[in-house]
Amino acid sequence: MEEFKTIIEPFKIKMVEQIKVTSKEERIEYLKAAHFNPFLLNSDKVMIDFLTDSGTSAMSSNQWAGIMQGDESYAGASSWHKMRDSILDLTGHEYILPVHQGRAGERILYGYLGGKGKTFISNTHFDTTRANIEFSGAEAIDIAIEEGKNPKLFHPFKGNIDLNKLEELIKEKGPENIAAVILTVTNNSGGGQPVSMENAKAISVICKKHKINYFLDCCRVAENAYFIKHREEEYKNKTYKEIAQEMFSLVDGSIMSAKKDALVNMGGFLSLKNEELFIECKNLLIITEGFATYGGLSGRDMEALAIGLKEVFEPDYLHYRIRSTAFLGERLKEMGVPLMWPIGGHAVYIDAKELYSHIPVDEYPGQALVCELYLQGGIRTVEIGSVMFGKYDENGKLIPAAMELVRLAIPRRVYTQSHIEYVIEVFEKIMSNRNKAKGLKIIEEPKFLRHFTSKFIQK
Ligand code: F0G
Numbered sequence: 001m002e003e004f005k006t007i008i009e010p011f012k013i014k015m016v017e018q019i020k021v022t023s024k025e026e027r028i029e030y031l032k033a034a035h036f037n038p039f040l041l042n043s044d045k046v047m048i049d050f051l052t053d054s055g056t057s058a059m060s061s062n063q064w065a066g067i068m069q070g071d072e073s074y075a076g077a078s079s080w081h082k083m084r085d086s087i088l089d090l091t092g093h094e095y096i097l098p099v100h101q102g103r104a105g106e107r108i109l110y111g112y113l114g115g116k117g118k119t120f121i122s123n124t125h126f127d128t129t130r131a132n133i134e135f136s137g138a139e140a141i142d143i144a145i146e147e148g149k150n151p152k153l154f155h156p157f158k159g160n161i162d163l164n165k166l167e168e169l170i171k172e173k174g175p176e177n178i179a180a181v182i183l184t185v186t187n188n189s190g191g192g193q194p195v196s197m198e199n200a201k202a203i204s205v206i207c208k209k210h211k212i213n214y215f216l217d218c219c220r221v222a223e224n225a226y227f228i229k230h231r232e233e234e235y236k237n238k239t240y241k242e243i244a245q246e247m248f249s250l251v252d253g254s255i256m257s258a259k260k261d262a263l264v265n266m267g268g269f270l271s272l273k274n275e276e277l278f279i280e281c282k283n284l285l286i287i288t289e290g291f292a293t294y295g296g297l298s299g300r301d302m303e304a305l306a307i308g309l310k311e312v313f314e315p316d317y318l319h320y321r322i323r324s325t326a327f328l329g330e331r332l333k334e335m336g337v338p339l340m341w342p343i344g345g346h347a348v349y350i351d352a353k354e355l356y357s358h359i360p361v362d363e364y365p366g367q368a369l370v371c372e373l374y375l376q377g378g379i380r381t382v383e384i385g386s387v388m389f390g391k392y393d394e395n396g397k398l399i400p401a402a403m404e405l406v407r408l409a410i411p412r413r414v415y416t417q418s419h420i421e422y423v424i425e426v427f428e429k430i431m432s433n434r435n436k437a438k439g440l441k442i443i444e445e446p447k448f449l450r451h452f453t454s455k456f457i458q459k
Contacts, residue, residue: 007323010316011413014061020044022378035455036371036440038380047378048419049411053346054219055101055259055266056411060311063263063304070300075291079299082306083269087256090241090309091248093271095278097285100296102219102257103128105270108284109255110179112277113213114138118179121169122217123148123161124190125182127388129217131448138179141169144190149402151340151351156231157196158342159187159224161203175210184217185224185247189384191405192220192344194227197235197246204250216247216254222261222312223345226322241313253277260346263308263412267301317413321345324420325410331424335431346409352385353404355430356437361386361400363439363459369406369430371458372437377426382407387442388451 022030022045034040043049049056059067071077080098087096099105106129110120114136123144125133133140143165148158161183170178183200187193207214225243228235235243248254252274258267270285272278282292289296297305311317322345329343332350340349356365366383373379382388385404393399408423444455 006417007320007327009324009413009416010320011060019047022047024375027375027378031371031374035443036367036458037451037454037456038370038374038382039452040455041374041380045378046374046380048415048423049380050347050408050423051380051382053260053409053411054257055264056414057259057263057265057308058411058413059263059265059304059308060413062311063307066303066307067300070298070303072299074294076293077299077302079302079306080293083302086306086309087269087271090244091254091271092245093248093253093273095272095275097270097278097281097292098295098297098302099268099270099285099289100266101259101268102126102217102255103132104289104296105255105257105268106132108281108289109215109253109270109277110138111136112280112284113179117177119169119173119177120179120182121161121166122182123159123184123187123195126184126188126217127449127451129182129184133179135448142190143169144187148187148190148193151191151338151349151354151403151405154342156194156227156342157199158193159185159190159195160199161195163199163202163206166203166206170206170210170212175212178210178212180213180215181207182215182217183251186220186227186345188220188346189389191340191349191403192347192407193340193342194224194231194345196232197228197243198232200247200250207252213253214251216251217256218244218248218254219257219260220345221247221256222318223322225313226318227345239313240315240318244313258305258309260412261309261312262305263312264301264304267297267305269295321412324417328408328410328420328423332427335424335427337427337431340405348408348410349384350406350408351403352383352406355434356439358435359437359439361404362398363441364404364456365437365439366404366406367440367456368437371440372430372433373406373426376429376433377423379408379423379426382409383451387454 116137118138253272338351338354352366359365366385389401
């Protein structure tokens with residue numbers, strides 16, 4: 001591929017969705033009504049929605065055409081077979097279950113393997129993964145490499161697991177008490193950073209040695225494969241798909257939220273090599289999700305997923321995807337915005353602790369930035385810091401998260417270059433108002449996943 005400075009979107013737009021342009025005065029009122037938590041905003045009040053890259057992709061004309069062929073039979077639908085074939089081709093795992101989204105798979109598999117006294121180990125458990133594990137009574141421990149916790153430091157694979165810590169934890173807890181090691185690719189909560197094949201292989205050796213389950217949380221496996229091809233010498237001549245296939249070959253199973261790299265708005269799967277575990281999971285699936293050939297999905301969802309899972313590995317698409325995310329990040333970095341470096345696959349992560357160094361962590365600098373981005377530009381983002389991961393000690397004092405990040409997650413194939421230019425301009429304003437931003441106080445919060453519904457007031 002020729003290297004031009006401008007990376008074009010490798011698609012044409014066939015259908016459009018209107019964005020309602022709002023004024024700052026309007027946004028002040030909307031944000032107050034949403035209790036300074038943009039999760040509580042209606043989407044028509046948002047101009048650029050970077051809340052998540054999950055389920056927000058634009059589907060291709062081929063996927064829409066596939067939707068018309070959806071087989072809505074309760075059992076044995078042809079759409080299921082197409083979906084299963086696509087997944088089998090990618091993972092090589094024989095036992096596959098459809099689920100409506102990632103967390104349904106997590107609840108089934110980790111709920112079954114978890115329970116009191118069990119430990120799960122990951123580079124970083126995503127919030128729903130952690131919640132499902134903790135809800136089962138088990139504990140979830142994150143052991144990404146130290147370099148991954150330093151936002152400024154360059155490391156090609158900041159999502160890697162610390163292998164020494166892994167060995168130590170297995171020794172400390174006893175291998176029989178480790179329910180699973182979960183490798184999240186890319187490492188979403190740790191900054192969307194990739195994991196190297198070398199690391200994935202080394203984990204596999206350790207897990208095999210101790211007979212511990214090893215699963216891939218593979219919702220961004222294609223994006224991870226891009227980084228491997230371009231940063232791990234040995235893989236430079238492999239296709240993105242071959243790289244992903246090799247990664248799947250290392251693990252005992254995987255859970256995919258297809259709402260990311262399968263380019264669909266809804267869907268997911270659970271894949272396993274072990275038949276007995278599959279049978280247990282299948283029974284649980286049927287109780288709450290649906291029969292084993294649809295698992296909560298419509299036939300049309302399964303058609304779109306079967307196609308999207310192939311499209312995502314197209315080189316032009318992946319190149320545009322990763323480079324356009326990096327473009328935003330690089331421009332912000334040039335402006336002096338402190339951010340997680342290097343730029344990850346699906347998102348740019350701003351280091352709000354440094355940007356708003358005048359706001360103490362117990363006043364949530366990340367949430368302050370989330371609010372500012374909305375107020376200044378109608379941009380919706382999410383805090384990945386102490387609102388999401390903070391805990392309280394016995395005296396009710398906040399135990400902060402390791403980092404105070406704000407994620408600008410970029411939906412796939414949705415926004416164009418001018419949207420991104422606009423976001424960059426909004427950041428110029430954020431930078432010039434940087435000292436005026438105010439911290440927040442939580443006035444209402446649920447027990448689990450508090451970032452979704454907490455209410456705040458400005459300090
Ligand atoms: N694992 C990872 C790494 C994720 O990023 C997500 C979802 C899940 C599991 C759960 O999947 O939403 O389909 O149930 N991440 C979204 C996000 C919500 O915004 O990053 P789900």
